[in-house]
Amino acid sequence: MMTITDAKRGLIKQFRDAGLVAPDLDARAILVAATGFTPTEIITRGGEDLSGDTICLLEDYTARRLTGEPVDHIQGFREFYGRRFKVNNDVLSPRPETEMLVDKALEILKFKDAAHILDLGTGSGAIILSILAETNAITGEAVDLSAAALKIAKENADAHDISGRVTFHQGSWFTPVSGCFDIILSNPPYITATAMENLEKEVKGFDPDLALRGGTDGLDAYRAIISKAANYLVPHGTLLFEIGYDQGETVSHLLEEAGFSDIFVHQDLSAHDRMIKAVFNL
Ligand SMILES: C[S@@+](CC[C@H](N)C(=O)[O-])C[C@H]1O[C@@H](n2cnc3c(N)ncnc32)[C@H](O)[C@@H]1O
Structure with a gap:
């Protein structure tokens, strides 16, 4: 069992140890992409357990981020001028x-x-x-x-x-x-x-x-x-x-x-x- 908050803490540590420039922001974006929750829900539903599928997805996204793949590519979009644009x-x-x-x-x-x-x-x-x-x-x-x-x-x-x-x-x-x-x-x-x-x-x-x-x-x-x-x-x-x-x-x-x-x-x-x-x- 792993709660959203536990996962977030773990991700921040991994990203910080790997020397990423914005470990907190990256952890939040990766969690949003894997769970489909909003950034607010990541906080308000922090005590909920992640499903097995979500944990697998999270592991995949985390590995990709640790190889240097930008968060935009992992989540598949980038915000620009207040709108969401698909990127790859x-x-x-x-x-x-x-x-x-x-x-x-x-x-x-x-x-x-x-x-x-x-x-x-x-x-x-x-x-x-x-x-x-x-x-x-x-x-x-x-x-x-x-x-x-x-x-x-x-x-x-x-x-x-x-x-x-x-x-x-x-x-x-x-x-x-x-x-x-x-x-x-x-x-x-x-x-x-x-x-x-x-x-x-x-x-x-x-x-x-x-x-x-x-x-x-x-x-x-x-x-x-x-x-x-x-x-x-x-x-x-x-x-x-x-x-x-x-x-x-x-x-x-x-x-x-x-x-x-x-x-x-x-x-x-x-x-x-x-x-x-x-x-x-x-
Ligand atoms: C710096 S990117 C800009 C992309 C987008 N306009 C933006 O600002 O995010 C430059 C774009 O120019 C395109 N490009 C490069 N050479 C080109 C050419 N000879 N004719 C037309 N487009 C070209 C690239 O494929 C790329 O999409």
């Missing part, structure tokens, strides 16, 4: 800092009755689906090179009941799209070849390489997108990128060279460059 090894788990792109897009869109937006490298679909879910009249298109990622993005669109307002395309950046967009957003792969060598095990082993690898200097995707973006933006349309912590200056320069104006680098809560906004005025 085929998509990058959306990061909290990427919510800045959603905030900025919504700020721009609040002055528009209708708009059409494009998300390049959509992965789980978290960015565009969050924007569409927060609005009523916005429509969008989303591109990814990975067919497996698009499958997850489509499932997420269905789960949030917004499939009717988004079209998914497989292909490289602008290749599969036509027409013009009010906003083009992208959180492209931006990790340099050198940084790829030193990635944490949890990222390198479980997030897809295609979602991370940005070429020798990390800027391949920015160059590819910036070189064509003006052809796909309405007059005064906005380009919004997530960027790496040290890429503000170089990406600004690429945008200037391509004729963009109103270029603004935004920093995250840690005061690192995180997002860049530019407008095409011609």
